[in-house]
Amino acid sequence: MARLSVDGVTKVFEEKGKEPHVVLENLRFDIEEGQFISLLGPSGCGKTTLLTMMGGFQAPTSGKILLDGVPVEGPSSERGYVFQNYALFPWMTVEKNVAYGMKFSSMSAKEKQEKLKRLIEIAHLQGHEKKYPIQLSGGMQQRAAVARALAGQPKVLLLDEPLGAVDFQMRELMQNELEHMVREAKITVVMVTHDVSESVFLSDRVIVLSSNKGRVVADVPIDLPRPRDRSSEEFDKYVFKLTNLVRRAFQERTDTTF
Numbered sequence: 001m002a003r004l005s006v007d008g009v010t011k012v013f014e015e016k017g018k019e020p021h022v023v024l025e026n027l028r029f030d031i032e033e034g035q036f037i038s039l040l041g042p043s044g045c046g047k048t049t050l051l052t053m054m055g056g057f058q059a060p061t062s063g064k065i066l067l068d069g070v071p072v073e074g075p076s077s078e079r080g081y082v083f084q085n086y087a088l089f090p091w092m093t094v095e096k097n098v099a100y101g102m103k104f105s106s107m108s109a110k111e112k113q114e115k116l117k118r119l120i121e122i123a124h125l126q127g128h129e130k131k132y133p134i135q136l137s138g139g140m141q142q143r144a145a146v147a148r149a150l151a152g153q154p155k156v157l158l159l160d161e162p163l164g165a166v167d168f169q170m171r172e173l174m175q176n177e178l179e180h181m182v183r184e185a186k187i188t189v190v191m192v193t194h195d196v197s198e199s200v201f202l203s204d205r206v207i208v209l210s211s212n213k214g215r216v217v218a219d220v221p222i223d224l225p226r227p228r229d230r231s232s233e234e235f236d237k238y239v240f241k242l243t244n245l246v247r248r249a250f251q252e253r254t255d256t257t258f
């Protein structure tokens with residue numbers, strides 16, 4: 001059985017005085033346990049909408065999202081989530097932020113303390129435990145946000161452009177760190193990105209969604225050994241192929257409101 005199934009999901013937004021906006025229509029795909037999946041697609045094609053439905057923050061208009069065969073019906077610690085912009089609680093220190101991810105866990109206080117130490121290590125944040133988010137670099141904040149999402153021992157980690165706010169030089173380093181963190185956690189990951197090279201570096205499989213009702217334009221397995229060599233010809237071939245697919249996905253746009 002698939003770990004996560006998108007089972008005929010449609011999402012329509014209705015606003016007064018406007019035509020209903022069909023963002024996703026009858027979307028269908030499965031994600032196997034332990035896979036790292038990227039959702040790639042033009043801005044506004046419904047990536048965040050889909051991820052928030054996987055997170056249980058909003059419901060599909062029709063169809064279902066299933067985790068191990070059970071319909072997702074609300075947020076749960078089974079699904080760790082890193083939001084697009086607001087990564088950390090600004091009023092909490094790094095360790096309080098990460099520990100928050102364990103708030104609803106049944107672990108003993110001692111287990112939680114050990115787990116916290118381990119997560120701080122995985123995220124390379126030793127020595128920064130008592131700092132507040134504002135005292136950290138963007139990269140450190142993002143690492144702490146991923147550590148917090150992993151703290152609840154989720155079955156699935158949902159990442160919405162987790163490196164979106166990180167500058168170019170830092171981004172590749174962060175991609176290495178993210179790969180390291182999720183490999184250690186042996187977890188299923190769904191990541192939204194619009195960075196093609198990032199999706200090739202991190203994913204087992206890249207799903208390209210179109211601007212036209214989130215149709216799956218392509219579902220591309222990335223068949224390269226890890227860690228991936230960004231300077232290899234094979235890597236470039238995937239980037240080229242996926243860039244063209246995203247271009248096509250953008251051209252599928254049916255409205256003219258851009």
Ligand SMILES: Nc1ncnc2c1ncn2[C@@H]1O[C@H](COP(=O)(O)OP(=O)(O)O)[C@@H](O)[C@H]1O
Nearest residue numbers: 013021023041042043044045046047048049050
């Ligand atoms: N709550 C909402 N009400 C109305 N429209 C929405 C709502 N959320 C998202 N949308 C619209 O749905 C489309 C997809 O948005 P989103 O999922 O954020 O796209 P992406 O993450 O791919 O950039 C956009 O046109 C957006 O304006």
Ligand SMILES: [Mg+2]
Nearest residue numbers: 047048049084
């Ligand atoms: Mg988005």
